[in-house]
Amino acid sequence: MRVLSGIQPTGPFHWGNYFGAIRQYIELQEVADEAYYFIANLHALTTVRDQALLRQYTLGGAIDLLALGLNPDKAVLFVQSDVPEVSELSWLLMTGTPMGLLERCVSYKDKLAKGLKADAGLFTYPVLQAADILAYDADVVPVGEDQLQHIEVCRDIAGSFNHHFGQTFTMPKGKVLDQSARVPGTDGEKMSKSYGNTLAVFDDVKAQRKQVMRIQTDSRPMEDPKDPAGDVLMDLYKLVASEEEVADMTALYARGGFGYGDVKKALADAAERYWAPYRDARAHWAAKPDAVREVLAAGAVKARAKAAGVLRRAQEAAGVGGW
Ligand code: ATP
Ligand code: MG
Numbered sequence: 610m611r612v613l614s615g616i617q618p619t620g621p622f623h624w625g626n627y628f629g630a631i632r633q634y635i636e637l638q639e640v641a642d643e644a645y646y647f648i649a650n651l652h653a654l655t656t657v658r659d660q661a662l663l664r665q666y667t668l669g670g671a672i673d674l675l676a677l678g679l680n681p682d683k684a685v686l687f688v689q690s691d692v693p694e695v696s697e698l699s700w701l702l703m704t705g706t707p708m709g710l711l712e713r714c715v716s717y718k719d720k721l722a723k724g725l726k727a728d729a730g731l732f733t734y735p736v737l738q739a740a741d742i743l744a745y746d747a748d749v750v751p752v753g754e755d756q757l758q759h760i761e762v763c764r765d766i767a768g769s770f771n772h773h774f775g776q777t778f779t780m781p782k783g784k785v786l787d788q789s790a791r792v793p794g795t796d797g798e799k800m801s802k803s804y805g806n807t808l809a810v811f812d813d814v815k816a817q818r819k820q821v822m823r824i825q826t827d828s829r830p831m832e833d834p835k836d837p838a839g840d841v842l843m844d845l846y847k848l849v850a851s852e853e854e855v856a857d858m859t860a861l862y863a864r865g866g867f868g869y870g871d872v873k874k875a876l877a878d879a880a881e882r883y884w885a886p887y888r889d890a891r892a893h894w895a896a897k898p899d900a901v902r903e904v905l906a907a908g909a910v911k912a913r914a915k916a917a918g919v920l921r922r923a924q925e926a927a928g929v930g931g932w
Contacts, residue, residue, distance in 0.1 A: 611779075612641040613747035615649040615689060615738075618666035619656050622673050623807035625792035625800035628848050629753030633786060635678040637751055644684035645745050645912060646674065651689045651696070651737060655730040656803055671901050673811060676891035687908030689741065694916040699733075699740035701923055702766050705773065706736050710765060715758055725803065739763035743923075744916040746779040754790035755799060757783045774926035778919075789848060793841045795824045808845070811891055814881050821877040826869040834865035842872045849876070849883040 614634060616626060638644045648670045650663060657663045667688060679686055689695065711717065714735055721727050742750055742763050750760055760783035767778040791799055794806030801807070808820050824841060837843040837859050847855050858875065861867055894901060924930045 610641050610749055611745065611747050612637045612644040612684075612749045612751065613646070613742055613745045613781075614751050615647045615652070615741055616670065616674075617649045617653040617656075617802070618663060618670040619653045620666060620802035620807070621809040621811060622670065623792075623794075623800050623802065623809055624845065624848060625753060625789075625794070625807070626802075627677065627810050628789035628792050629786065630751060631674065631677050631679075632789075633751035633784065634674070634684070635680075637749065637784075638680060638684040641684075641749070643745075645687070645747070645915075646679060646684055647687050647689050647692075647741070647908075647912070648674075649689045649741070652734060655728065655734060656725070668898065668901060671905055672891060672894045672898075675894045675901065675904070676887055677810070678890075681904045681908065685908045685911045686904055687912045688905055691905070691909035692744070692912050692916050694913065694920040695740045695744045696737070698744050698916070698920050698923055699737045701927055701929070702739055702743070702770065703733060703736050705769055706733075706766055710762055711735060714762065716755055720803070723804065735759045735762045736766065739766045742781045743767055743778045744919050745912070746915075746919060747781050748779055749784050750781050751784045753792075754785050757785065770923070770926075774923075777923055777926045792848070793844055795820060795841075797825060797841050808880070810884060811888065817880060817884075818877045821873050821880065822870075824873065824876075831868050832866050835862045837862040842869060842876055846872070846876050846879060850879040854879060 614630060616622070616630060622631065634644070634646050648667050650667050653663060653666070657666065671686060671688070674686060675681070711732055717727070717731060717734065720731060738759050739762060742760070752760065760781060764780055767780060771777055794800035794804060795808065796806045798804060798806060808817065812820065824845070826842060829835060840862070843858065843862065846858055850858070854875070858872070
């Protein structure tokens with residue numbers, strides 16, 4: 610099994626990134642034959658247009674991944690732009706991608722609906738993503754639910770290339786975790802860096818508490834029992850609290866007679882305990898930025914070697930080069 614996934618340096622990583630995607634990266638690096646994980650800085654350019662910030666988020670993202678358990682001895686960690694072969698592959702794929710396929714992409718439509726400006730990069734985002742996946746012959750792609758459609762697009766693109774030019778690409782499959790495929794944000798929508806509704810993984814304790822207190826709840830009277838199903842606070846609590854704490858909280862919801870402020874306090878406490886060891890690991894890596902750069906440089910060498918071979922295969926199939 611060859612695993613690949615990417616994450617954008619569009620802001621500090623949040624609970625959705627961790628519980629939906631990064632946690633899977635860490636689990637899969639143990640069982641995969643090869644695992645490739647990258648910081649998608651070229652994708653991030655569609656939203657972050659500030660060079661200092663993009664650099665900071667890119668190195669910061671690598672530090673975060675290492676702190677959360679990504680092991681460079683088991684997985685290849687690199688930055689997307691360090692593998693230019695992928696951008697070239699993206700063009701080969703773009704020439705065979707129907708407009709309609711991209712027009713149907715929900716994440717593009719959602720961002721437009723939220724008033725974010727759309728450029729050609731945002732529109733063709735799934736093609737670069739397809740190139741990212743196909744360039745490493747990945748067969749498993751761990752992601753959150755919002756990315757499943759893009760993986761279907763990738764399969765369509767690969768299928769049509771294979772059909773046209775002969776078997777060239779490996780067909781990938783998306784992999785989501787049932788319990789945390791779509792972590793809600795502080796407004797109940799999908800938690801997303803670009804929606805300003807996140808709980809950051811590595812906020813300091815005080816800032817995290819403040820964010821938790823911001824979570825929107827309904828205004829049912831305190832004495833009423835509440836339904837824990839589909840409740841944002843409960844959904845988030847389940848991610849960071851122990852089984853016993855979740856059982857106690859479920860009983861409290863059934864009984865009623867409490868305020869959401871109490872649940873938020875319990876959630877903030879559980880979150881503080883949950884993230885404490887990772888926070889320590891982050892401090893360790895953050896103190897050694899040169900070691901992180903070395904990890905990324907070594908990762909880029911390995912990733913490039915793999916992607917160059919696949920690009921050559923695709924170029925030959927399409928009749929580009931080789932005369
Ligand atoms: P942006 O708003 O810039 O798109 P994002 O927060 O959606 O940022 P991405 O870098 O697009 O983060 O996604 C990285 C990974 O995290 C993807 O696998 C994505 O599916 C996953 N992910 C993002 N948000 C959530 C969420 N709320 N729940 C579960 N998984 C998520
Ligand atoms: Mg996203």
